[in-house]
Amino acid sequence: MAKVVYVVGDDVSTDTIYPGRFMATVLPSETPQFCFADDKAFNAALQQKRLPPGGVIVAGQNFGCGSSREQAASTLKGHGLTVVARGFARIFLQNSINLGLRTVICPDIAAEAGDELEFTAGAVRNLTRGREFATVPLPPARQAIIDAGGLIAYTRARLLAAAGR
Amino acid sequence: MGMTVAQKILARASGLPAVTVGDVVEPAVDLAMSHENTALVINQFLEVFAGTALEPRVWDPSRIAVIFDHRVPAESAKTATNQRKVREFVAAQGIARFHDVRGDSGGICHQVLAEEGYDRPGAVIVGADSHTTSHGALGALAFGIGATEMASVWALGRAVNVQVPASIKVALHGRFGPAVSPKDAILHLVGLLTAEGANFKVIEFHGDAVAAMPTSGRLVLCNMTVEAGATSGIVPADAETVRYLREEAGVTDPLDLVQPDPDAEYDRVVDIDVSALGPQIACPHTVDNVKPVGAVAGTKVHQIVIGSCTNGRLDDLETAAARLRGRKVASGVRMLVFPASWRIYKEAMRRGYLADLVEAGAVIMNPGCGCCLGVHQGALGDGEVALSTTNRNFKGRMGNASGEVYLCSPAVAAASALAGVITDPRQEG
Numbered sequence: 001m002a003k004v005v006y007v008v009g010d011d012v013s014t015d016t017i018y019p020g021r022f023m024a025t026v027l028p029s030e031t032p033q034f035c036f037a038d039d040k041a042f043n044a045a046l047q048q049k050r051l052p053p054g055g056v057i058v059a060g061q062n063f064g065c066g067s068s069r070e071q072a073a074s075t076l077k078g079h080g081l082t083v084v085a086r087g088f089a090r091i092f093l094q095n096s097i098n099l100g101l102r103t104v105i106c107p108d109i110a111a112e113a114g115d116e117l118e119f120t121a122g123a124v125r126n127l128t129r130g131r132e133f134a135t136v137p138l139p140p141a142r143q144a145i146i147d148a149g150g151l152i153a154y155t156r157a158r159l160l161a162a163a164g165r
Numbered sequence: 166m167g168m169t170v171a172q173k174i175l176a177r178a179s180g181l182p183a184v185t186v187g188d189v190v191e192p193a194v195d196l197a198m199s200h201e202n203t204a205l206v207i208n209q210f211l212e213v214f215a216g217t218a219l220e221p222r223v224w225d226p227s228r229i230a231v232i233f234d235h236r237v238p239a240e241s242a243k244t245a246t247n248q249r250k251v252r253e254f255v256a257a258q259g260i261a262r263f264h265d266v267r268g269d270s271g272g273i274c275h276q277v278l279a280e281e282g283y284d285r286p287g288a289v290i291v292g293a294d295s296h297t298t299s300h301g302a303l304g305a306l307a308f309g310i311g312a313t314e315m316a317s318v319w320a321l322g323r324a325v326n327v328q329v330p331a332s333i334k335v336a337l338h339g340r341f342g343p344a345v346s347p348k349d350a351i352l353h354l355v356g357l358l359t360a361e362g363a364n365f366k367v368i369e370f371h372g373d374a375v376a377a378m379p380t381s382g383r384l385v386l387c388n389m390t391v392e393a394g395a396t397s398g399i400v401p402a403d404a405e406t407v408r409y410l411r412e413e414a415g416v417t418d419p420l421d422l423v424q425p426d427p428d429a430e431y432d433r434v435v436d437i438d439v440s441a442l443g444p445q446i447a448c449p450h451t452v453d454n455v456k457p458v459g460a461v462a463g464t465k466v467h468q469i470v471i472g473s474c475t476n477g478r479l480d481d482l483e484t485a486a487a488r489l490r491g492r493k494v495a496s497g498v499r500m501l502v503f504p505a506s507w508r509i510y511k512e513a514m515r516r517g518y519l520a521d522l523v524e525a526g527a528v529i530m531n532p533g534c535g536c537c538l539g540v541h542q543g544a545l546g547d548g549e550v551a552l553s554t555t556n557r558n559f560k561g562r563m564g565n566a567s568g569e570v571y572l573c574s575p576a577v578a579a580a581s582a583l584a585g586v587i588t589d590p591r592q593e594g
């Protein structure tokens with residue numbers, strides 16, 4: 001079970017997730033401090049660890065649109081968040097897969113902050129509202145990167161294989 | 166079944182006779198570009214090699230370009246230190262296509278790649294920047310990736326797990342009216358398609374209005390395709406592509422002018438008559454919130470910005486200078502001009518555009534991204550309104566979440582600078 005900690009609408013851009021003015025901070029170990037920095041209340045709740053672990057952000061269409069900045073994925077990953085969205089922007093989705101941020105594509109998802117969700121193969125169950133929403137699986141090629149533990153491990157394995165080790 | 170330009174390029178780069186939409190391929194990368202975020206790419210690249218006993222060397226230094234543009238000169242000690250690390254890495258790896266902070270070359274990465282002749286039709290170009298779509302203006306398949314993916318490209322020389330995208334055919338017909346430009350066409354298109362209308366797709370441009378358009382305008386079109394979510398924008402290479410690369414970028418090697426097959430399959434076809442188009446404006450806080458400029462005419466503005474990888478080229482500065490020559494920017498308005506490259510800056514200086522703009526009250530900044538991404542060189546105050554020729558108006562984009570950003574063409578920006586309020590350039594006296 002996982003609790004919905006934040007609900008946002010459509011077209012939430014990377015400038016909202018990780019404002020450009022913090023882009024000089026790049027290391028995944030340092031980016032979590034600026035997560036949704038312009039929403040001071042949510043940012044403070046994250047920073048002070050006042051939210052239940054394994055929290056879920058529920059979003060509308062086109063989550064993560066805009067910049068290719070990877071900080072937008074690493075800042076969410078750093079807080080152990082999962083993003084369930086009706087849809088994701090391409091580069092953000094790829095960055096999330098590469099970095100191991102858990103993303104779930106769920107075209108009809110409906111949930112409110114505080115709802116309890118359960119993830120099953122092929123669906124998200126909203127236990128609080130007694131509803132179930134189908135999810136869209138990732139293409140197998142992308143799943144391979146997740147299964148390898150992210151793109152760094154995946155690329156390392158490819159390099160070693162090419163070097164015959 | 167015939168292939169689109171994107172399919173043909175991916176097939177060639179993947180060593181396959183043909184590819185179908187949805188196939189997963191691993192194209193060889195012809196050019197890999199990154200900017201200040203190279204600091205993160207280096208970090209991830211070294212991570213890839215950690216514990217392997219392999220020496221961390223990039224696959225081909227001649228295919229890598231690194232350009233400082235996002236925060237130049239460095240706005241903070243942190244950026245300066247990152248830039249220093251990048252300089253050392255680039256030297257150690259023998260990466261020659263490196264553009265540091267200096268006045269005799271360089272500028273915004275997307276302008277530098279074009280004008281230095283690094284772009285090639287038919288090439289696979291990846292950039293650690295979402296506006297890498299720009300390079301489709303020269304017939305390449307160019308798309309944005311994250312820093313970790315760039316590290317993977319540096320190691321393998323390939324983009325792994327690329328799904329062959331479907332294409333949307335957009336044909337622009339007719340002739341642009343007075344004070345209407347490619348920026349108005351692309352704003353109109355983004356409004357039409359919506360911010361996610363081209364997600365995971367390529368926009369392939371056709372039509373007589375594109376055939377007649379110089380590369381500068383094609384760069385505007387392709388640059389902003391990502392605002393509709395597109396993976397890439399592409400103008401199939403033609404005589405203008407050859408002219409630009411030969412005459413302006415000094416390219417001498419053979420060019421592969423990849424064309425779509427006549428029976429290529431498109432996801433959707435959109436026809437736009439640009440003769441019927443007036444000046445457009447994208448209102449806060451999404452790029453697809455597009456209206457005819459008249460709908461918000463009279464709105465008070467505090468900051469006018471002309472520049473960026475979208476509209477900081479010579480023809481844009483010429484448009485602005487022609488309107489401002491001998492006149493004054495309205496009081497209470499600050500006008501910031503960021504030429505897209507030092508080559509443009511120097512030419513605009515020679516032609517007197519910079520003097521015209523300064524005399525009118527504009528501030529000419531050094532080439533670079535400037536205030537476009539909200540880090541430095543022109544943040545908005547609380548509640549302030551900016552009118553900008555850049556490409557994004559997301560909440561907080563210009564450094565202040567309580568500010569508002571409208572996006573427009575250079576003609577609209579210049580006319581509004583004189584009036585102090587958003588103004589239709591066709592009506593400005």
Ligand code: SF4
Nearest residue numbers: 296473474534537538
């Ligand atoms: S000018 Fe703006 S949009 Fe273009 S590369 Fe720089 S920050 Fe990105």
